[in-house]
Amino acid sequence: MRESGPFIHLFKTSLGYYVYDVNTGQVLKIDKGVYDYLKNAGREVDELSLEKVNLLKKEGFLKSNRVKITEHPYTLLLPDALQTRVCNLILQVTQNCNLRCEYCIYSGNYDTRKHSNNRMSFEIAKKSIDFLIEHSKKRHKIYIGFYGGEPLLEFSLIKKCIEYIEKVAVGKEIGYVMTTNATLFTDEIIDYIVKHKFKLTISVDGPREIHNRSRIFANREEGSYDIMIKNVEKIHLKYPKYYQECVKFNTVVLTDDGFSCLENYFRGDELFADAYFSSSTVSTAYSKKDKKVNYEIGDKFIQEQQYELFKLFLGKLEKLDLKYTSVLLNGYFSYLKRLETSRGQNGRMALPEKWHRGGPCIPGVTRMFVTTEGKILPCERVCEIADISHIGDVEKGIDINKAQNILNIEKFTEDKCHECWAYSECTTCLQCCDSNADTIRPNILKRCKQVKNTLEDALKDNAVLSELGYDFESDSMIGNPERILDEELYDV
Structure with a gap:
């Protein structure tokens, strides 16, 4: 059997290798x-390069270790965690929406739901809350989220849930979360969510002409922009501190409009200039074959996005005022920071056997999504009608075997992983x-190229920023930029 070479990935940037x-x-x-030398697997022998490679090996790098057995390290801990560490309940209070x-x-x-x-019912909501309280004994803070459809169609149910959880969650800190289209706000609702310090995510797709193209009312051919923006302005004016601390926005980017028109709109409006945005392009996953969902990402969009990313990096490097940089890309920059800081903290010298x-969260523990019917899913983003997604219900609780199966989803593709x-x-x-069930493996493998491309781009971005003196831990420039590898290791 041929000996495996070092488990590595090579890349280069304008600043080096x-x-x-x-x-x-x-x-x-x-x-x-x-x-x-590494790219050619040592076939072209260069004595100095070979000496440097050997030095890297001496320092503990360039090992050939691969994982041999697929088992998530949390597998054996999952039963206890599901008994005592559940912390994030998301209630699908309705499948209906006014848009x-x-x-x-x-x-x-899409094939997933409609x-x-x-x-x-309040009975299912109450049982869900009881499950959360009963199974969160080792959690001081718990979260309850309200999801739709549009959750504010069931505002009376939301109030009953909060009244109940505040009565039974004795000694716990409770956080409230909701994603909304912001068209159903009244003064009463606004006052209520501010009083309870809801972490609020509001959906807004851009200026009126773009937002109204897709986000139209269900009962009339009319866009929702004017009502949405009026309500956002009301929160901003009446509760500025709450708005700054608790309100963020989600944008579905329609790529045929380009990136700059959205960026210019959000950056130029005081409502959004300092806000936190998450953004995504339209998903084609699960789309029905006879109903083509097609939002291709064109060259113009990519060029404009990359230009805005370049400006954001200039801002982080203190070469450009951050007020001129993208608000839509702060989600990507958060990913860069998580990637850099988590890699620096793992302390690992070799992969275990x-x-x-990476990928799966802890099903039922990290998040627990309960449908209108009381079925328990690992989160609100999985296919709602797939059997593998159903890990239990509020009557019988969570099936440990099904939860462990999802936790160890690598088993479908372990030969490749x-x-x-x-x-x-x-x-x-x-x-x-x-x-x-037959498409689980191909669906996972279909994403591999995208995952690797995204990760390589992120590693390149982080390498360049670090080379130029940006420190991810402190989110600031440092006086003497550290090289990613100490140059003294090469003094051979």
């Missing part, structure tokens, strides 16, 4: 000679799978 060492999770700056956004997962263009008149790739350089930083989970 790098190796991502999979076993340690570290990025090392190397010279061109070492880069070429009919054409790209919505409930629009009927709008309906189903609404959660038994492990699991164990040889993948993006193993530790993979982001693929059950979310990409549909209702057909």
